[in-house]
Amino acid sequence: MTDAAPPCATDSPSVLMVDDSSTARRQLRVALESAGIHVAEASEGVEGLWRARQQTFDLVLTDIHMPAMDGLEFIRELRKSPGYGQTPIYVLTSDGSRDRLAEGRAAGATAWVIKPPNVALLVDAIVKATARSK
């Protein structure tokens, strides 16, 4: 299980990041936190659902290829969870398959971002998306 999220300042966006790679999580966490975004981590879908039920996040970032529960299944389950019907869910993946992208759309993802992300654009998107959802 990954570390718990730090306590959030009330007006800072909070993001749940679900990725089985500790390298990818750590790399992005450093970048997002330096932009004032609070980040909680989960290493696969089941843990991600558990985190999402402990705390409501403004935006969710998820990988697709993960053990136990993959990203698509995680998105479907998260969409059924109270409070997550409209939450922006960004897929962050290296998978450039058009078929997979269509599956992501059907599962309820909001956007599909190809790794490595452009951090400045991602931060901008997170801030805008969370402002809209508040």
Add this chain to the structure above:
Amino acid sequence: MGLKRYVMLVDQEGGPLARLIPRLRELDFRIVRVPEPAPALEFVRAFPKLSMVAVNDTGSPERNAALLMGMRELQPGLPLLWHGPSLDLPRPERIEILPQESVTAGDLVACAERLLYQHFYPVDFTNYLAETALAAFGAFGTHTASADPFLKASRARLAELSAVIAFSGPETSGHLVVSASRRAALDAHAQLFGSATVPSDDSLVDLLGECSNRIVGRLVSYFEKRGRPFSFGVPLYLAGSQCVLWQGANRPSLAIEFEGINGQLFAELCIDAFDPVTSHSELPDELLHSGQCILL
């Protein structure tokens, strides 16, 4: 002739091309040696699935030219390695020419490997894989200067730490391995996260796993565009120099060594069916770009 791959050597017994035999056997090729041009041409005519032909000087410039051009006519895509004096051919392209003098066994083997990997994995695909891997490594702070492709058929791993991702689809399946020496992995980790603490093996192979994930993610686009979609799984990790990797596919891997760093870094790809002809595509090879955000 079953699933074995064949290389024909047109040379006398004990001739200079015999120096290729140990490496070809290591790569699991079956070797056909034919001493005379006429039966060599007959063999090429009768057996269109040759992987390569290496030809030694027959002693007659006319016979040399007739043999090489005859083979080229019978099989335009057949990789040909010529070992002998310079040739005056109407279409010398696609013939790897090694001058007879001062050629070492290493030169011969390197030349044969270059032709053979191009036969299994086309040059444009090899370049795509190398560029994709360079970009993936670069995103993790490892900027390598160059890439050197070669064929690999042994079970030995290329370096101490490895991450493996398997992929499969209706027409394409295989695996990708990213291997690094501990020193190269430690350097990459330090580039990303600093060197205040010594990372565990778990952290090092996770980094290699994420690199391999990004490479395979790009390969999905490449093959999907060619009508061969596939899915891939999560990385598996191997640490330790004694551990081997059993390669089930009936063909050698394309391995690329990345140079210009401290330590060793390799990407190794094995695809069990890759037809260079049907894999051709006129579409650009990047469907989705790194960092691209698509609103769904």
